[in-house]
Amino acid sequence: MRTVASATPDFREIFKERYQMIVQAVDICKRFDATVALDHAKIELVPGQIHSIVGENGAGKSTLLKVIAAVHKPDSGKITIDGQHFAPLNFLDASKKGVTIVFQESSINPYLTIAENIFIGRHHEFSRPFLGLDWKRMNREAQDILASIESGIDIRQNIRSLDFGQWKLIEIARALSYNPKVLLFDESTAFLNNRESRVFLQAVRNLRNRQIAIGFVSHHMNEVFEVSDRITVMRDGKFIAEYDRNEATVEKIESAMVGRSIGSSIYPDHPTVKASDDVILSVKNLSVDNRVTDITFDLRRGEILGVGGLKGAGGEAILNAIYGSEKITAGQIYLSSSRYLAPTPSKSVLNRIALVPGERTVEGLIPEFSIHDNLNMTALPRRGLLRDKAKEKALTGAQIDSIGIKTVDAMHPVNSLSGGNMQKVVLGKCLSIHPDILLLNNPTRGIDIKARQDIYALLRELCSQGVSILLLTEDLLELLGMSDRILLLKKKRVSKIFEENRDLAEEDVIRFIV
């Protein structure tokens, strides 16, 4: 597998004896109680190279990065840098020694300034004897780093007015503030839209030119192929294979990941019979403060209406307004043909409307509660006044099976799950109320390709049973692959409705959203 690409000789291979790998992690094992997260995993990271790690949800990618960055101590195994044993005391110590990570989950504190977030925990580095903190220098250095990655962010902006994509860029700036030799990115693009991902990937490629050794985790194969020099595949905590970019193909990688080929399309065929004409949800001239203006559309029984647009174009506000988590400032909503006045989340549950929110930990889950409790939180099966333990257990089992949540024990806290598996819990929680209307805000972020294929098939199956789905997604391929009809938003208004989705290409959509 580790053959050298034909034309240019690989001097690293030729001078292997003299060449020193910057980071070598070998034989790394890590358990969390009964869960084996890493089982003799390994990876090598080289200066000026981007090395991607791919694998299904729960394969151990994040854990491996966290072991290298000293967030977790491995149970066994060895990490060396330039041949020297690398054993930092903790994450901060590792960062100071030049190995740092941009986490999968957001680590931005919205109550601090942008500069404070970048230098979080290190404010003392800017203190002057008798004069307190040198805010000017801190702000200047923060601004310089943000400019160096062409983030377009001004440190005077209120951090709460920025979106997740911009928060991610601030986290990258934080990592860069350590002037790292080794930089690890864990699904940094999962919350970015197409344009932001472009900016981000370009920034990562520039880091390669600065001779930083980069570890990169993503579920998006197109990104992986775009940026990687090498690709490592993991499965069940184990190292499976390593490829040079030149010898890797999507088929090879996918079958190493899941043990089978995914096939040419992960999207189910469009149904041959047209969805019914029954209008189950009707939105008329809806406006939400200054988030979205004058939106009118119908959702029919058994269809998937895709909603596309850039972040901030208003899709999220539409979903939240219908669900009742954002206030409507003008317009009306009808369920079948009766008016749905002043929606609230609890009324929506009674009306069998479920929402998968945009950010799983802030809105979707209680991280310290068990997987079981999170799955039952909305449906709350009761026997009289008491919890119906038997029904709860059945519901948990059914959701874990149908969407493939990978866990050894449903009583474990939900924050012990891998990122993609947490997202599956959010979806399971929504499905637990047997919704008639499903409002999905980017539901497959961070979910691996095989699980996505299963979830897409499940959504289609729900439609055939009469469930109606409003699918907001920033993933154009998902929008085109899943929608029966497509509504596009530009500058907070409807810019186009495609009444059918046949032979549409990405360009047809992009024209109406940028």
Ligand SMILES: Nc1ncnc2c1ncn2[C@@H]1O[C@H](COP(=O)(O)OP(=O)(O)OP(=O)(O)O)[C@@H](O)[C@H]1O
């Ligand atoms: N803090 C923790 N406590 C208990 N179990 C954990 C913890 N962190 C990870 N695990 C478990 O270790 C395994 C590997 O998880 P990891 O987060 O490394 O997967 P991943 O490959 O990053 O998946 P994803 O693509 O979903 O992010 C999973 O089974 C997960 O549940």
Ligand SMILES: [Mg+2]
């Ligand atoms: Mg992960």
